[in-house]
Amino acid sequence: MRRVRIGNGCGFWGDNLDAPVRLAATGRLDYLTLEYLAELTLSILAVQKAKSPEAGFATDFLDVLGRLTPILAEQPRLRIVTNAGGMNPTACAAAARAVLAKAGLGDKRVAVVTGDDLLPRLDELLAAGHGLNHLDTGEPLAAIRDRVVSVNAYLGARPVVEALKLGAAVVVTGRVADASLTVGPAAFEFGWGFSDADLDRLAAATVAGHLIECGAQVTGGLWTNADATTRLGDVGYPIAELAEDGSFTITKPEGSGGAVNVQTVAEQLLYEVADPARYFTPDVVADFTTVRLRQIGPDRVGVTGGTANGRTDTYKVSVAYRDGYTSAGTLVIAGPHAVQKARWSGEVLLERLRHAGLTFAATQVEVLGGGDCVPGVVNATADPPEVVLRVAVRDPRRAAVERFTKEFAPLVTAGFAGTTGYTTGRPPVREVFAFWPALIAKSAVFPHAEIV
Amino acid sequence: MPTVPLSSLAHGRSGDKGNHANVAVIAYTDAGFAWLCQNLTAEAVAAYFAPLGPSRVERFEVANVRALNFVLYDVLAGGASRSLRTDSQGKTLALALLRMPVEVDAALLVRS
Numbered sequence: 001m002r003r004v005r006i007g008n009g010c011g012f013w014g015d016n017l018d019a020p021v022r023l024a025a026t027g028r029l030d031y032l033t034l035e036y037l038a039e040l041t042l043s044i045l046a047v048q049k050a051k052s053p054e055a056g057f058a059t060d061f062l063d064v065l066g067r068l069t070p071i072l073a074e075q076p077r078l079r080i081v082t083n084a085g086g087m088n089p090t091a092c093a094a095a096a097r098a099v100l101a102k103a104g105l106g107d108k109r110v111a112v113v114t115g116d117d118l119l120p121r122l123d124e125l126l127a128a129g130h131g132l133n134h135l136d137t138g139e140p141l142a143a144i145r146d147r148v149v150s151v152n153a154y155l156g157a158r159p160v161v162e163a164l165k166l167g168a169a170v171v172v173t174g175r176v177a178d179a180s181l182t183v184g185p186a187a188f189e190f191g192w193g194f195s196d197a198d199l200d201r202l203a204a205a206t207v208a209g210h211l212i213e214c215g216a217q218v219t220g221g222l223w224t225n226a227d228a229t230t231r232l233g234d235v236g237y238p239i240a241e242l243a244e245d246g247s248f249t250i251t252k253p254e255g256s257g258g259a260v261n262v263q264t265v266a267e268q269l270l271y272e273v274a275d276p277a278r279y280f281t282p283d284v285v286a287d288f289t290t291v292r293l294r295q296i297g298p299d300r301v302g303v304t305g306g307t308a309n310g311r312t313d314t315y316k317v318s319v320a321y322r323d324g325y326t327s328a329g330t331l332v333i334a335g336p337h338a339v340q341k342a343r344w345s346g347e348v349l350l351e352r353l354r355h356a357g358l359t360f361a362a363t364q365v366e367v368l369g370g371g372d373c374v375p376g377v378v379n380a381t382a383d384p385p386e387v388v389l390r391v392a393v394r395d396p397r398r399a400a401v402e403r404f405t406k407e408f409a410p411l412v413t414a415g416f417a418g419t420t421g422y423t424t425g426r427p428p429v430r431e432v433f434a435f436w437p438a439l440i441a442k443s444a445v446f447p448h449a450e451i452v
Numbered sequence: 453m454p455t456v457p458l459s460s461l462a463h464g465r466s467g468d469k470g471n472h473a474n475v476a477v478i479a480y481t482d483a484g485f486a487w488l489c490q491n492l493t494a495e496a497v498a499a500y501f502a503p504l505g506p507s508r509v510e511r512f513e514v515a516n517v518r519a520l521n522f523v524l525y526d527v528l529a530g531g532a533s534r535s536l537r538t539d540s541q542g543k544t545l546a547l548a549l550l551r552m553p554v555e556v557d558a559a560l561l562v563r564s
Contacts, residue, residue, distance in 0.1 A: 038532075040532060136470070136471075222465060270514065270521050271465050271476070272474060274469055275523075320533075323533075362536055364529075364536035372538070374501075376502075394534065434530075435533060
């Protein structure tokens with residue numbers, strides 16, 4: 001049976017820069033997908049675009065693409081599908097075309113997928129009765145309208161299929177759902193449509209996309225039982241070998257580190273999943289409770305099942321809005337009694353700020369090494385020789401947060417014995433972009449693909 | 453009956469969904485899964501994580517991979533961007549749950 005090999009070389013913006021190149025060089029891929037957009041990445045990109053109209057996409061992608069050009073020359077059938085376009089897919093696609101042209105690959109077509117960015121249409125949509133109410137609380141978006149920085153619908157696989165039909169070797173999108181980056185190539189290769197009769201196969205490909213979308217998280221990364229023998233230093237990124245009936249194999253390049261087994265795949269299957277019988281994507285509602293996993297060879301897991309549970313008439317929309325400022329700083333406190341001294345130190349720091357007339361909308365004192373990663377649930381079992389004190393605040397006033405960052409250094413002399421580790425200076429102040437999930441009717445969104 | 457950490461029976465992974473977290477607990481054996489279904493209730497998990505203040509805990513059975521998936525609502529102190537916690541995305545919640553002491557029959561600890 002014919003199989004399409006789709007590998008994912010990037011799980012988020014910030015992932016290993018060499019992974020896409022290594023995967024494409026050794027993976028014998030038909031498609032390389034590169035996923036760059038976490039929920040809040042778009043808000044950061046939106047602010048960049050507001051400052052400069054040519055910015056607002058994942059610039060790492062251009063560096064990666066430049067390094068991929070010798071491989072694209074050697075493997076003329078290899079195609080790339082990426083959501084690196086972020087808030088500015090058109091500029092990203094144009095820059096990608098320039099990178100290809102410079103490498104003598106100017107004949108390769110680059111397509112852009114747009115239509116996800118609803119910010120320019122926001123007031124029109126609100127006026128037309130699309131409330132974009134908060135998915136959990138039901139509150140209308142009007143409550144935060146003046147603080148909104150980005151509004152993006154999660155597009156599905158359809159415009160990716162359209163882009164591939166136009167002959168694109170590189171498809172650059174904005175906010176396309178992670179799994180749809182895999183569903184698109186599968187649907188294109190096998191000629192699947194998007195009718196009710198296709199839903200089960202779309203669901204199966206969605207399972208494949210979900211499994212590989214976080215890169216090494218299915219090949220040994222974050223595996224509960226990973227140890228030194230797992231060779232994470234040389235970890236291979238994932239490949240899904242899809243068949244026309246929707247069944248597939250998860251594997252990784254031969255000889256690479258990491259592990260693909262039923263445990264690693266099961267862990268990733270449920271990663272960031274709520275109801276496993278209803279995994280919502282723009283393409284289909286996938287049922288993960290019908291998925292069967294079987295070890296069929298070394299670092300090869302066969303996946304069958306994965307069925308559809310209908311589909312929705314709505315796209316999920318991710319809204320980001322300005323929500324004040326935050327900063328977090330650390331110090332090291334040595335024992336004996338390090339945990340207690342660190343807690344006192346945090347209280348002293350906040351007390352001094354109160355004396356300066358400052359209280360904050362939210363504060364957090366953590367003693368890392370004392371169990372505070374999961375505060376109150378996990379406790380330190382002994383008197384650790386040293387701990388990390390971490391204090392964080394959030395507040396609408398930038399000046400107040402700036403003042404907070406200046407209160408760590410004094411603890412080095414006016415704190416408790418054993419205070420050290422003030423090596424990186426004052427912590428930076430960061431703007432907070434809060435996340436507002438919503439839904440919108442599919443009929444109000446217009447995905448579009450074209451060659452640039 | 454011996455008291456062991458839950459990690460003797462299961463592995464797992466956790467992550468975020470806005471201000472909610474999910475914790476998947478995956479049994480190593482069929483017998484282990486049967487034990488989890490009977491004993492690792494939503495109420496038990498809610499009590500275990502009570503210091504984090506979840507508004508409620510929902511449990512989903514995923515028998516095809518011998519797993520229970522727990523959704524802990526409003527447990528991340530604001531979620532990835534707003535939360536002031538180090539673990540604002542709940543990445544360590546699964547390992548924390550796998551530390552839970554459980555009393556089980558010794559036969560359950562044998563993996564075939």
